[in-house]
Amino acid sequence: MKILVTGAAGFIGAHCVLRLIRDGHQVFGLDNFNDYYDPQLKHDRVNWVQEQVGAFQLATVDLADGPAIEALFVREKPEVVIHLAAQAGVRYSLENPRAYLDSNLSGFLNILESCRNHPVKHLVYASSSSVYGANQHTPYSVKDGVNHPLSLYAATKKANELMAHSYSHLFGIPCTGLRFFTVYGPWGRPDMSPIQFARAIAEGQPLKLFNYGEHQRDFTYIDDIIESIARLIDRPPQANAEWDREQPDPASSMAPWRIFNIGGQHPVELKDYLALLEKHLGQKALVELLPLQPGDVLNTCADASDLARATGFQPCIELDEGLGRFIAWFRDYYPLPIAHAPLAAELQRRIL
Template identity: 60%
Template structure:
């Protein structure tokens, strides 16, 4: 297939691109390479993809309506994996307009491109953050998600609704994936694994919010990629049994579907830090702080439907995943230091 991946220089985008290339798909990747975090890491990811003959990279901002429309008309992708977004819950409190531009306007340009070129299937990134103030565990796609606690979460909920409108109006098959705390090699430096490892290695006290009592459904990147690819290959056709009298929030008569994608085994944050310390062979002091604005206390994915529909099966334990991440981190930043 010819697949367009937005956010290809990002953490998940890079890994999904590599998986598709390794199975023989053609990948056109776009990214604006913004400086939300170190651009050198994004460029290093792209360098890893360059040897694949079926990969091409185009620097582009998805909020640029004319450029995106021209891209779709020129490339005519069969399927699209939309992962570009302004990420981060806390950053959305400081820079709300960045989320409107990328996550709302940008998503609309992608939907329009898919509609105009009659793309076979659009798979897009949502987030576990849409569960917001929900407290029933595990989080199910059958739950109401009308109470986001951050603007970032609100934009992801909006993406789900926007996709449904296009599926309903134009028959565009769309699948939304609510990612749960993805971690692993080539990850994002603004996320906790990076922040913790850097603090531990430098001997700085760790800032641990919610007094370390967070529970997160940490999901290793390889398991996430498996789920994304399985969903890309499964085009939704609509739920013939869907009822407007008792509406299922995760499906529709239209070719639209939502899934949770996680490990379904929450881990307390202090335990995660303990595993990082063990892998690094050193520990550091912890500064226990209250819950931050916009954060949710716990995440826990019910992935029953994803398993049923696609055969998804997360395989990497938290212990193995943390070790792999630390090994990659040491190797990558040692090599980077040698090259600087």
């Protein structure tokens, strides 16, 4: 199929483009290459993909530019849209909230409008586990209510789900929302804990561990995310004939709209996660223990049973294995400072 991937130079987007091209799809992407973090990492991801599968079409377009998005749909006529572009980050949403309105709300509206004006077989879009917010019942189920977000980022992701539902109901667009749980792996974003922690450990710098390291995260390796997306592409949702207005199912609808969790289903305390990073790096961390930050969720854990029933797949890569792969990439992309290399080698020898 001909597939548009938004955020194609992003962490999940680049991995997604690589997999789809390998699967034989005709892929074109868009990205705005903004400076939320170093754009060079985005260019390097694109180069990494092209080294393996050759050049692919990639337009430098901002989601908030409605006419440019419309023109892209007119020119390329995608059959499927995988919408991964967004302004990411919980903490940054406290500093620059308008960036989230422009990208996550106005930008998503532009995608929906283009899918309305140029009908597609399936719109798959990224949501987030952060929508569960103040919900303390774990594992998080797609049957749970998500009405109490704890950050603007989470609120925009919840809004995306509602916007997609309205367009699905009004215009028949098959829409699937994916609630990702703490995605990690090679080529990850530098504002996320794997790179932040690994760089601090490797450089002998103190790292901040919020909530004193006692909260849990359901880490999900990037390959499991991509496998889930690949299996869902040709499974557009159907209207649920048994959907009951008196007892509405939050995960489906009388419209062709569906929500899935994609998570590892094995939450880990951040203290234990840090210990695994130390093991793979062969260095001990200098830790500053701090209280929970505003906007952070205490614990996350996915119930991915609906995904398993729909696709026959659920995330399966254990954190220890995934972090090993991540650190192998990290050592190559962020070479260890020479001053710390002998210490790292000695600590690794002792651990082994």
